[in-house]
Amino acid sequence: MTHHVETKAAAEPQVMPPCQYTCPLHQDIRGYIALVAQGRLDEAAALIRETNPLPSICGTICAHPCESKCRRLAVDDALSIRGLKRYVMENAPNPYATKKPAPPKGKKVAIIGSGPAGLTAAHDLAMMGYTVTVFERTEDFGGAVRWGVPSYRLPLETIKKDIEAIAALGVEFKANMDLGKNLTIDDLEKQGYEAIILSMGLPDSRGLPIPNNNHKDVLMALPFLRAAREGKSLIRKGANVVVVGSGNVAMDVARTARRLGAGKIRIACLEKRHEMPASPWEIEEALEEGIEMEHCGWGPNAVMVDSSGRITGLQCRECVCVFDENKRFNPKYNDQNLSIAEGDTIIFAIGQGAIINYLKDMNVALNERGQLIVNPKTFMTSRKGVFSCGEVAKGPGLAVEAMAHARKAAKAVAAYLEGKPVPEEEPIVCLPELEEGVRSEVKHQDRQELHLLEVEERINNFTPIETGFTPEEAVREARRCLSCGAGAEWIRGKCAFCLNCVRVCPFGVPVVTPAGRVDIRxxxxxxxxxxxxxxxxxxxxFRMTGVAEVQPRMQLALKEAKSHKKAGPVILVLYCDFDAYDVTNLRQVMKEKHKGTALVSLPCLAKMKALDVLKAFEYGADGVLVIGCPNNDCAYPNGKEWAAKHVAEAKRLLGEMGLDGRVEMQFISGIKLDEFDKAVAEFAKKVKAATAAPAK
Incomplete structure (x- = not known):
């Protein structure tokens, strides 16, 4: 049984945990976190890459809207979903295992632009069997994430990993191909491309029509960030910089200016601090780096220039409100209240656009605002066979939103090429919030935070500021997952209505309905x-990965253990995945260290049946050692006690068959390998003695 069925993300896409529902790509977050908790990192990477073609990029910079809906928020704090994705892609032995596309269809697709949308469309269409070429106007690939995200947040090597994996599918990449200059739609059609996707993003920064906005020391965000990516600086050392804007790009500009040696750096924006759209952590980190934000709530009015032609600051007027009563962007000002944000360099980071007037000469229609006209269902422009996706079609947003938009566009393009209607989206349903009675029983566990370099270590260079999880931290964080919707399910035809489930559940989840039925909710x-x-x-x-197939895994592990033909008894060790065993790479180190011993894990030994222990002897084990979490380390109420009960039941039954001394349970931390080794060795001696003694 595969993790796809066990987690039911594939079998039941209409019912999703809130994190998966909120993710624009609807990633099986619950599934890959369960695999991380069990140390199955290659499988976790494969599951991530099923729906995310840019896993390393997203694991590094995604704004993770999924975390804002994590049901653990009602208990203590959300899971670090992005951090765990990053951990997987950086630590799995083979995170980019080769994918096998569908057989070639013999049809060519051209994609204009290599940003997140273009890369996603290229990946998806290549996997469907189409021949895909990506045309990029610059000299390197990645679009906005390549040129607009500073390297202290996203190293170039991280971008290249994802792009190389897409190229491995057979996607061809061509640089320095600029639509409207050295490339036309007619050219592409003559080359045999049957579909063309426009995904150029929004590469042009926008300024404001205020006095002196054309001064040489008034800069735009994207050229400034691109220059920094190329190792250049458009500002002088010691320059006092005013950054106009309140979003993440403005934070990137300000923090980049800090690393380029600017003096004072001030943010000026319409929004007050609590209204700023930048991610809270971006604002916090900017403040840590000395970025001043006294001019939040002030609108730019004029660039101030002295008699010698030098900028002295940005004149601002008080912004009374940013949005009107209909929540439309419609700033109102108090022109009587003016203030000067002092500085000699102004950088606008207030928005982006696309200059695509040239498309009209290619019979692609634009609206009165110069924007593409795109059919929202077919993604086709006014020209047959020409489609569009990503920010150039839908407007600005998160990279993961552009990727989701591109995925839909790729499906529409495939439908067009096959002469079929665009498939309808399957409706999805989000799991509801946890009830108070359930929440109150969930054990509190501290969130593992990703680490940042200290301020003094990071502000003078572009070294990546965030370091990923250690193995121990990753396992501890993954085990915090509530596995929403991946637990128990009632099998109607087998139920005898004994009500055991109602009696034993510590969370009060199974209930008896008014009709007298059992409902495991x-x-x-x-x-x-x-x-x-x-x-x-x-x-x-049980839906959780690693539970339903425990007996086949035991059988396989025992078969392998016996193949080593080690002298002495064959021992099966059952241990808890949710202890931090992968801290010490148990699956690699211990397998070598304990050749001839079968090692099998379960995501909490409370899920172990006495029958599982008995089956081990049927599969050839001479003894079974169960190693559980010590003290109060179990994530679940009474989990340790229930595991001990099932072991005791197995021991009793084996004793009745004259097989005393063949099963033992110990509680050892996964970190304490010496204790683990000692326990296995001592138990093997006991079993050897027991097997040598005549049966009672």
Missing amino acids: FEQCQACGICYPACPGDAIG
């Missing part, structure tokens, strides 16, 4: 698994 289930082995009729299924 999967939308409230915390996936502790205590009910799973407690059901005498095997009427409870």
